[in-house]
Amino acid sequence: MFTDHTVESAPAESRRAMEATAKRLGHLPAAIGRLAESPHLLDGFLKLSAMFEATTLDPLARETVILTIATRNECHLCVAMHTAKLTTMGASPGTIAALRDGGPLDDPRLAAIREFAVQVVERAGAVEPEALQAFLAHGYTTRNALEVVLGIGAYTMSTLANRLVDAPLDEWLEPFAWPGLSGSAAR
Numbered sequence: 001m002f003t004d005h006t007v008e009s010a011p012a013e014s015r016r017a018m019e020a021t022a023k024r025l026g027h028l029p030a031a032i033g034r035l036a037e038s039p040h041l042l043d044g045f046l047k048l049s050a051m052f053e054a055t056t057l058d059p060l061a062r063e064t065v066i067l068t069i070a071t072r073n074e075c076h077l078c079v080a081m082h083t084a085k086l087t088t089m090g091a092s093p094g095t096i097a098a099l100r101d102g103g104p105l106d107d108p109r110l111a112a113i114r115e116f117a118v119q120v121v122e123r124a125g126a127v128e129p130e131a132l133q134a135f136l137a138h139g140y141t142t143r144n145a146l147e148v149v150l151g152i153g154a155y156t157m158s159t160l161a162n163r164l165v166d167a168p169l170d171e172w173l174e175p176f177a178w179p180g181l182s183g184s185a186a187r
Contacts, residue, residue, distance in 0.1 A: 001166075002034045002037055002164075002165040002166070003033075003034070003037060004030060004033045004034060005018075005033045005034070005036040005037065006028075006033065007019055007022070007028070010033070010036040010037075011036065011037070011039050013039030013040075013043075014036035014037075014038075014039040014042050014043075017032075017036075017039070017042050017043050017046055018032055018033075018036055018042075020046075021046065027170075027172075029170055030167060030168045030169075030170050031077055031162055031165070031167035031168070031170075034165040034166075034167055035161055035162075035165060035167075037165075041157070041161055044157065045154065045157050045158050045161065048150070048153060048154035048157065049154045049155075049158070051150060051154070052147070052150050052151045052154050052155075055144075055147040055150065055151075056141075056143060056144060056147065057113075057144055057147050057148070057151075059089060060086075060089070060091060060095075060110065061109070061110065061113050061144075062151060063082055063085060063086050063089070063091070063099075064099060064105075064110045064113050064114050064117075065113060065114075065117050065148055065151040065152065065155070066078070066082050066151060066155050067079065067082050067083075067086075067099040067100065068099070068114050068117045068118060069117070069121070069151070069152055069155040069156055069159060070082060070155060070159055071099070071100065071101075071102060071178075072118070072121065073156065073159035073160065073163070074159075074163070074180065075158070075159035075162050075163055076169065076177070076178050076180070077162050077167045077168075077169055077173070078155065078158060078159050078162060079100060079176075079178035080169055080173040080174075080176040080177050080178055081173060081176070083096055083100060083176040083178065084172075084173060084175075084176045086099070087176070092106075094106060095107065095110065099114075100178060108138060109138045109139065109140075112134060112135055112137075112138035112140070113135070113138075113140065113144075113148065115131075115134070115135075116131065116132075116134075116135040116140075116145070116148060117148050117151070117152060119131045120148060120149060120152060121152060125149065132145060
């Protein structure tokens with residue numbers, strides 16, 4: 001139902017974001033072509049994700065938040081894309097597998113941020129003081145807690161939009177394809 005836009009066929013307001021994305025990545029992801037139907041959504045997601053990348057959370061913590069939301073919302077494209085990113089970052093295969101299938105994480109800090117992100121989503125932000133304290137006890141800050149909310153917002157937008165438009169998996173992501181969760185929830 002959604003058009004696979006090129007820079008030339010997209011609404012004029014989406015073209016700058018599409019060109020910048022293609023320049024940054026070296027190609028235009030198929031999902032961007034579909035999301036370009038809404039210049040506001042495309043621009044909003046790209047700005048929010050860039051803001052999340054600039055937070056004080058370390059890259060592995062940010063990817064943990066992203067994959068927590070991507071698996072929870074069953075966005076196969078997002079899981080594949082961020083698996084590829086984790087792989088290029090040098091994350092261990094065990095960490096990647098645990099983030100993809102909801103299994104236990106060996107790193108207590110990553111487990112804490114994943115559990116905190118789940119609590120924020122499940123409780124619509126009304127996290128119990130004990131859950132916040134557990135998060136902070138792993139070296140995170142109250143600033144980081146709010147940055148997790150930013151990541152949840154950015155990647156909830158992305159996962160829902162990608163699922164709505166049935167965003168296809170780009171060929172280069174096929175080695176990172178995700179069959180879905182083995183359990184019932186991303187935890």
